[in-house]
Amino acid sequence: MKNVSVNLTCSSDANPAANYTWYKGNQKLLSEEPQFIFSSIQPSDSGQYYCTAQNELGRRISESVSINVNYAPKRPSVSVSPSAEIVEGSSVNLTCSSDANPAATFTWYKENQQLIQGPESIYHFPSISCEDRGNYQCKSENQFGWTNSTSLVLDVQYGPKLPSVSVSPSAEIVEGSSVNLTCSSDANPAANYTWYKENEDSPKASGQIFTITDIRAEHSGNYYCEAQNRRGRQNSSLHLTVVAGAWKSAATGTITAVLLVILLPAAFLWIRRKKKSVTQQSNGGERPDNRAQINMGPAATQRQPAEQEDDLNYSSICFLQNQGDALYSNIRPPQPRRQTEDQDNVDYTTVKTENASSAPGTRRQDDGEDVFALYSTVNK
Known part of the structure; x- marks a missing residue:
């Protein structure tokens, strides 16, 4: 084993005593002692050793001995x-x-x-x-x-692998916002990135991240990035959709609300008038005389008390030739009474319109409408 102490001994019977010489292979060693000592043998000491014994009467060579120094592997x-x-x-x-x-x-x-x-x-x-x-x-x-x-x-x-592309934010992209398009690819050496938009020859940007500020509807479309190094190139695409901003939606909603405010009351009045017209036609039928019947009872000739006259509304009533048409009246606010010589000649009466098919004096209520009285000036 390496680093151990090893002794080689050469002996020969001779008279006079022999002198010894040591050899390693064909190399003569300096020692001339009967023992050759390795105090810490090394791998380089491995080999074939022999010795010679000599006096004035002659010289003899020993057999060789092999030294093999074992050792653990050196650092590889x-x-x-x-x-x-x-x-x-x-x-x-x-x-x-x-x-x-x-x-x-x-x-x-x-x-x-x-x-x-x-x-x-x-x-x-x-x-x-x-x-x-x-x-x-x-x-x-x-x-x-x-x-x-x-x-x-x-x-x-190696050349770039197929790039992965992403958009941030990943939610709905609204006009006026800022958007980042990111491209990444495994490559050695590192890839360079270029951004293109479909059907456009010139590049839109270079670098791994492409930022679009104040995005608009015309930015919608297909984008692709190309990753390139000296070993090759690859590209990937993504589709970008831009939706209208909230202010546009609010403006549309406001216009719609204004139109509803304008149109709904008009539509309601038209439907109500149409409904009344249909109701009058269904109740009136065909009459030989389109004029309304006026019931003039004894109460008609009675004067209204003075304290109630201010609450009356006065109107001029025209009976149309076609009963199917709606009944219109011009209503005036009550006017202060004037003292004229003709005032004593005016009678006040309650005027009722009755269905020809109904008994005189029958009150009518169609579609939940309350019976109402019309007050008129009757000229004698």
């Missing part, structure tokens, strides 16, 4: 071939070298995970890929010990 070194740039798809060898006696076995590791173990000191990649890049290390081992090599960084160059 790792090398890569070819030593130039390693491109994806090429053939690559990793070699682990370690001095050991007896010969070492080798174990290969990648990122501290074991790959293979055996007597071969070479790890072979027939067609290296980007997944093979990383840190490699080997362990050299025999029955006397083991040791690990330093790490070797294996750099594999």
